[in-house]
Amino acid sequence: MGKAKSSSRKSALLQRNRDPQHGLKVTVGIIIALLFLIPIIWMLFVSLKPDGYSTTNPLDWFMPPYTFENYTNIIEDTLILRWVWNSLIVGVITTILTLIITALAAFAISQMKFRFKKIIFVFFLLGLMIPGEATIIPLYEIVKNLGLIDSYAGLILPMIASPLGVIILKSFFDGVPKEIIESAVMDGCSHFKLFYKIVLPLAKPALAAIAIFTFIGSWNNFLWPYLSILSETLYTLPVGLPVFNSAYSQAYVLPMTANAVASIPVIIVFLIFEKQIVKGISFTGIKG
Amino acid sequence: MKAIPFLLPFFIAYLIFTIFPIFKGLEMSLYDWSLVRKLDFVGLENYKEMFTDPHFWRTLWNTTLFVILTTPTMVILALGLALFANMRTRLQTFLRSAYFLPSILSVAVISFIIIFMLQPYSGFVNTILHTIGIETELFWLTDKVLAWITIVVVTLWWTVGFNMVLFLAGLQDIPESLYEASEIDGASRWEQFRHITLPQLMPIGRVILLLQILASYKVFAQILLITGGGPGGATRPLIQYIYEVGFRQNNLGYAATMSYALFFILLILSIIQLKAQRTEES
Numbered sequence: 086m087g088k089a090k091s092s093s094r095k096s097a098l099l100q101r102n103r104d105p106q107h108g109l110k111v112t113v114g115i116i117i118a119l120l121f122l123i124p125i126i127w128m129l130f131v132s133l134k135p136d137g138y139s140t141t142n143p144l145d146w147f148m149p150p151y152t153f154e155n156y157t158n159i160i161e162d163t164l165i166l167r168w169v170w171n172s173l174i175v176g177v178i179t180t181i182l183t184l185i186i187t188a189l190a191a192f193a194i195s196q197m198k199f200r201f202k203k204i205i206f207v208f209f210l211l212g213l214m215i216p217g218e219a220t221i222i223p224l225y226e227i228v229k230n231l232g233l234i235d236s237y238a239g240l241i242l243p244m245i246a247s248p249l250g251v252i253i254l255k256s257f258f259d260g261v262p263k264e265i266i267e268s269a270v271m272d273g274c275s276h277f278k279l280f281y282k283i284v285l286p287l288a289k290p291a292l293a294a295i296a297i298f299t300f301i302g303s304w305n306n307f308l309w310p311y312l313s314i315l316s317e318t319l320y321t322l323p324v325g326l327p328v329f330n331s332a333y334s335q336a337y338v339l340p341m342t343a344n345a346v347a348s349i350p351v352i353i354v355f356l357i358f359e360k361q362i363v364k365g366i367s368f369t370g371i372k373g
Numbered sequence: 374m375k376a377i378p379f380l381l382p383f384f385i386a387y388l389i390f391t392i393f394p395i396f397k398g399l400e401m402s403l404y405d406w407s408l409v410r411k412l413d414f415v416g417l418e419n420y421k422e423m424f425t426d427p428h429f430w431r432t433l434w435n436t437t438l439f440v441i442l443t444t445p446t447m448v449i450l451a452l453g454l455a456l457f458a459n460m461r462t463r464l465q466t467f468l469r470s471a472y473f474l475p476s477i478l479s480v481a482v483i484s485f486i487i488i489f490m491l492q493p494y495s496g497f498v499n500t501i502l503h504t505i506g507i508e509t510e511l512f513w514l515t516d517k518v519l520a521w522i523t524i525v526v527v528t529l530w531w532t533v534g535f536n537m538v539l540f541l542a543g544l545q546d547i548p549e550s551l552y553e554a555s556e557i558d559g560a561s562r563w564e565q566f567r568h569i570t571l572p573q574l575m576p577i578g579r580v581i582l583l584l585q586i587l588a589s590y591k592v593f594a595q596i597l598l599i600t601g602g603g604p605g606g607a608t609r610p611l612i613q614y615i616y617e618v619g620f621r622q623n624n625l626g627y628a629a630t631m632s633y634a635l636f637f638i639l640l641i642l643s644i645i646q647l648k649a650q651r652t653e654e655s
Contacts, residue, residue, distance in 0.1 A: 104562060107460070110457065110460060111460060111462050111464065113457070114457035114458070114460065114462075114464075114468050115464065115468070117454070117457065117472075118467065118468050118471035118472065119471075121471050121472055121474065121475060121530065122471050122474065124475075124483075124486045124487065124490060124530075125474065125475070125478070125486070127486070127490065127497055128482075128486050139495055140495075140500075141494075141495060141500050141503070142500065142504070143497055143500045143501045143504060146497065185382070186382040186383040186386060187383060189378075189379040189380070189382060189383065190379060190380050190382075190383035190384070192379055193376040193379035193380050194380075197375065197376045197379070199374060199375075199376040202376075205380065205384075209383075209387065211392075212387060212391050212392075213643065213647070214639075214640055214643045214644065214647070215391055215392075215395065215636075215640075216587075216591060216635075216636070216639045216643070218591040218593070218612055218635070218639075219632050219633075219635045219636035219639055220391075220394035220395060220398055220632065220636065221632065222398065222401065222615065222619050222625055222628045222629045222632050223393075223394040223395075223397035223398035223400075223401055223629055223632075224390065224394045225619075225625075226397060226401065226406075226625065227389065227390070227393060227394060227397055242386060242390065243390040244390075245386050246383055246386035246387035246390060246391055248387070248391075251383065276375055276379070280379075301477065304479065305479050305480060307480050307481070307593075307594040308593060308594065308612070308616075311594075312616070312620065322479055322481065323479045323480055323481040323594070324481075325481075326479070326481035326482065326485065327481050327484070327485065327598055330481075330485040330488075335492060335495060337489055337495075340485055340489060341486070341489065344481075344482045344485055344486060347479060347481070347482055348478050348479070348482050351477050351478065351479075352474070352477070352478075355470075355473075355474065355477045356470070359466070359469075359470055359473075362473075362477075363469065363473070363538050363541075366535060366538040366539065366542075
């Protein structure tokens with residue numbers, strides 16, 4: 086592995102030396118990167134301006150003086166922190182429940198023998214072809230009849246049965262060496278012990294990928310919370326933020342501070358876990 | 374049956390929230406059904422209404438136009454960024470992070486950054502245009518063409534990161550030996566790109582294309598937030614219309630009927646996608 090890597094780096098170096106346009110290409114790449122970042126950087130700088138600040142010189146936005154007063158105002162006087170908290174709670178619980186139920190189901194399908202196994206698996210696969218957006222109206226009716234509209238449970242429970250999660254974990258569990266499982270069964274290991282002591286720890290990369298996806302999906306989910314949540318105190322960030330921002334049109338500072346408060350936590354998480362996230366996408370994207 | 378406790382939690386959630394809505398939707402589409410309760414059985418009336426409803430066709434067209442405008446641009450941009458992000462440079466991590474960063478932001482955040490940047494008179498973009506001598510005041514969100522450009526560009530900026538990463542994975546799977554062999558044969562870099570890189574990326578490219586079409590048919594949030602479907606309904610997508618019929622006009626029955634139409638479009642597309650992936654794997 087290490088050897089392959091170093092040899093490919095060597096040949097890549099050779100290639101770089103032979104590409105006369107390398108410098109130009111890197112420059113274009115950097116310019117595009119800056120274009121991608123400008124709106125985010127602008128948001129962060131605007132949030133540091135005194136409340137009510139406006140300018141017609143675009144460069145002025147980035148110049149001092151800076152103040153953190155807006156952050157105190159946003160955090161103390163609005164519900165935005167509360168909405169961050171709601172999004173966080175919903176995201177974390179959705180992720181944990183998704184992992185538990187998909188892993189259990191995938192384990193049964195991968196490692197246990199029972200009747201109608203094939204049919205049940207195909208039945209689960211069907212879910213891949215059912216887009217949530219197209220069943221959202223009847224889903225609303227069902228959740229309403231269960232009395233779960235305007236509650237955390239109503240936000241979380243409809244999102245946890247992920248067929249993609251089952252498929253990814255099943256293919257991962259299938260790859261666990263037969264000898265490990267046979268020797269565990271010989272030792273009198275129960276199915277449940279086999280599951281959480283042996284198979285689950287081996288599936289960590291797949292679990293991490295599913296966790297990252299489920300969490301980002303939940304964190305950004307707009308349509309379902311938009312329909313099912315009515316009280317301001319239960320809003321998630323994507324639903325609450327527009328309500329707050331719409332009150333402003335030409336006043337830039339407070340809305341951008343609100344956006345920054347909503348974004349800084351995920352940006353930090355992203356910068357810490359960048360490698361895992363990128364790996365997770367290629368993993369689930371190709372398998373899925 | 375030892376498997377039951379393992380299967381049951383997923384099975385129940387799946388049955389109630391994924392499978393049951395399909396049948397519930399069918400039932401609702403055959404009724405007059407308000408937000409509060411089921412009213413009268415109307416048979417196929419809702420379906421008849423749908424086929425003659427100009428708003429349905431208009432919004433379905435808008436959604437299709439969105440798919441047509443964003444899909445090819447998305448695939449090309451994603452490939453281009455993946456090539457940049459795959460270059461051997463000390464800035465590699467920076468480039469990858471920068472291209473991907475917008476993808477992790479909430480749709481609410483990106484929408485409102487854009488709304489505020491595009492304000493007429495004092496917005497960041499227009500003041501830049503003024504500074505470089507373009508004095509025309511552009512009303513980005515109230516002009517039909519500009520509103521569409523905005524929606525497309527924002528969508529590309531916000532979501533291209535995921536597709537770029539998929540292409541990146543594809544690029545890294547191309548065996549180095551192919552390039553080495555072609556170098557011995559004296560191939561130019563452009564020839565290498567055309568005859569090695571592109572064909573090798575075809576499989577993942579096709580997956581991205583289909584996933585992209587599927588995802589774009591579900592467009593809703595960024596359009597609702599940025600243009601509200603305007604000006605004059607020019608950018609309103611089908612899901613927004615379904616939402617308005619159901620929740621503003623208090624007509625869940627008809628909303629469910631149109632959801633069924635969307636369901637069938639997406640179903641056909643995802644069957645095509647699964648078929649394509651199947652042939653890819655074998």
